Amino acid sequence: MIIKGDRGIIGSIAAISYKPKEFTYELITYRPENEWNKNKREIDINSVIEFENKYFPYVFENIDYIKKYLLISPHGTDPILYGIRGIDANILLKGLNEIITNDKIDMAMIFKTNQATDDHINSFSNYFYQTTEIEGEISKIDNIRGGDVIINVNSSTIIVYKETGELNIASKLLKVGDTIRVVGAVKPSVKYGKIIEAEKIEVIKLNNKIFKNPECPKCNGSTESLGKGKGFRCKKCGYRFIGEKKLKEIPRELTLGIYQSRYYRHLSKPIYLNLIKENNLNIDIINNIIKYLVNFKNMYTYS
Template identity: 60%
Template structure:
């Protein structure tokens, strides 16, 4: 029988990772001759949820298993409990791991649930109804939401290679040869992305904290990511690695936008006023009363918003968040500048002394502030130099789901390319790790 499996919420603030547990589980299945039908999938869900785990990701994979859904769910759940008790310590930190198993042929029936999980908040009761409708086997509590939703994924994909540390190294500082990361990134760009910050000259691939992930490299071709595993040098011998298909960098969170708190919104704004606060963050007031915030950390996007002015017209993508000061605020990740104000009306100069003037009222003329001369005249047009251009500005450190501007057509990314079978990639990974 063929089944699809979803897994979520196996990490904790001090240890563990859902992808790490999934890699251990996949290795177990392969060693026991249980066949994977495809790559495992790393599925990012709604990035705006405040109670999300670190990356708000769930895992899905599909296998051939000689047994029932219940038997398969029981096997995975037993291993889940062992992991969160003895590895991640997740139960001590109120983690609620979840597992979902359904018939492989029913995966597409969960697409709408997946879209909702990427764009909104899902109550557990709704997931229970979905599971009953399609005959899914669920184990766990809150984690079943992401588990079942991840199974419904379909759409454009990217890839990520995740590497894992030996357990005795989890508390050690990660050290990586930056020149090897840079060489890999420069050689294969734009087939790889979000791996280096060339402004601050630091790698973006290293994980932080005590989790088992050492680094993750993102790209469009698993064959290239394998070259990264061979090229990138670390200060310790890696324990495991796995390549996942993913919805990262696909803008899927914009497919279904909304106007409620914790949803992603896509809308337009006629700028009313801007204010720079808190050491560089920018508040943008729109004429329709919406309030946008652009954080200093967004880099070039933040610099662009500082140069907006009254009357400019932009489109924006952002997250709706509650705010004590504003009621609601929209944290923007991208703007498209459609129109810039490049001129303004000003009082004419005095014809006698060229001094500045003030208006005496509608159709009553002007008075010179310097010499007092009164005269009739018209406002003059002054051109405003702008440090902006029309087009798109995006945060330097974009979120997992945000598509880099250079990835224009993911649907056709692999039209003329040969992508290796999962088992070829899997064996290549192990050959590299065990030969070092």
Template identity: 30%
Template sequence: MLAMTVYVGIDDTDSQTGMCTTYLASEIIKEFEEYDLIGYPRLVRLNPNIPWKTRGNGAICLHFGKGWGKKFPICRIGNKDYFAFERGNGNLSPDEFEEGVAKIVESHFMTDDRNTNPAFIIMSRKPTSSLYWRAVRGIVYLEDVKEMVSGNGIYRLYKNGRGLIGAASAVSWRPRDRTYEIITYRQGEKWGTQRTLKKSSVIAMDRKFKSTFNNYDYEEDSIAIAPNSPCPVLFGIRGDNPNDLVPAMSAIRGEKAQRWTIFLTNQGTDEHLVKRRIRDIAKNQSVIVDGTVVERPRRILGGHLIFRISDGDDVDCAAYEPSKNFREVVSHLREGDELTIYGSVRDKPRTVNVEKLQIHSLATIKKKQGNPECPQCGKRMKSAGSNAGYRCRKCHVHAKEGMAKRITVRRPISPGFYEPTVSARRHLSKPLKRIQN
């Protein structure tokens, strides 16, 4: 069967010990260079709470056909540039791509990792976008995806084949909000060795290219664009303007990249979050909940802070130690503060792990400044006992507990958005820089 254009989706080729699914995008582009790429390659992050994810739970999608319209650079391998087109049509068959894609997946995926279960799919039509929304916000099962894509293209599974879920979901994504990322890759002989990037160049790039985000962790004084895993990635720069990404990449000093690819992504969009009442939240969801603080923060082993909010039902919320100074903000929350919490739901104990929060209003806190004065002699009255008010020993005048002189305490926090330090943010979490702009 011939199709107008062809979509290639791949997922789950990486592991904690190596590889990166995004690396395969450049291999696919090189393998099928006689075809035109339509639009940017896509990097689609899915539900970050999935227990069996390999690392960042990201899948890729590439769209091939006969391109037309504006032509723009999307990849460089060595000294060779590759381009994509704004639009395209064609008369392609998924069969033309199957063996080439299989060769690349089979030669790159981490076969020894039990959590690596790759798959690819080659489709002539996109699945319904509901698949993406289910996959980014909930749990999707392999048999459901098989049924959904039946008769629409070709897929191949490896090991338990769970990667088909991400591969098909990446193809089904129809961007609403979007960002871009240029990912650079290392020379093969350097994989697994320490990366060497000049810190000052990352800071300078961050300050110059305002459309980029999450480049440097000023709180921790550390580079945020480079991963810590032994994967092929050298660094990645994320931003809202794809035209800024190549110049931003070129501003980084240190180890030289062997190749780079620009992706259209759903990173930094908050698309994993769904508005919920507290009674309706469930494990492995990422939620937005409104509530009032009913128990002030307490510190537990490890430096984590736990506080409780209520909207009629209660739930504990957690700010973990890696969020660093974000915990300082959380530590100043008090009963009566009204908030919106953005975070993921943990099952046992039932907790919302906070990704960011918005303070809508702060409770007024009064502090006792002194005992009331006697209305007859003007001297300070003495306590008459616990919750018994005050009395003047000379005049025998009594005053109620509420007559003590109190002043309003100045709160060290104010209404607004707050987020953890850069290094503690999730791929999908929308940074305040994007919210406020």
């Protein structure tokens, strides 16, 4: 047996003892020991794209389609060639034949993981470097220079970074009075003391009603307020009158639902994913995985 590392061993022991309520799989392939010191891995990106497009969403997050970048392989000198993620172990096994690589594969294993399960969320924690979730009505929102968005909900300050892509775009369409649920990491901040870095926002309720100044009774022009209790003045004809603001429904460019960061942590659950429940893992699946991997080992072991 080869044992390498220190904290990794502690993490491995913790993983063995941990039982998530929901889980995913990861198929990991390993290189022969004489190639562990190679940084470069030769994996055909088009074969990975074809594999994911064919079996999505049973396999996921193996390609960055925007940057056209492989997410399945490390870049250091270690035994791993690549690892593909999914929720169907039998489909992951097909990747051994469908993903094209010029590298030698010495062995492969399938791991049951808590990746993409939202297992890192601690709803009751507000400590630094924990991932929490809060729900409430937006009291203030600011688009700050550079593209980031600052949102105040209850007593919490949330930041939605420009780099979160679609999540940042959606956050710019939020308004005061909207009700949202935010998932994000709690971080220290020089300016705000404590801030939540949003990775997911669920829009629960949209505030689509606002109070607007009444129209001018003489020319139907828009008006401006002269101050509390002093009435209004028409911007077009100058007519002054006493009136009240009217409640008006406005169209919104945002819909109810969940918006997620373009790039997120490996524990974050993609919004399209239906996870495997613990009671759905049966012995037949396990036996099938073992048989397949044993046969693969016999076929592809290199001397």
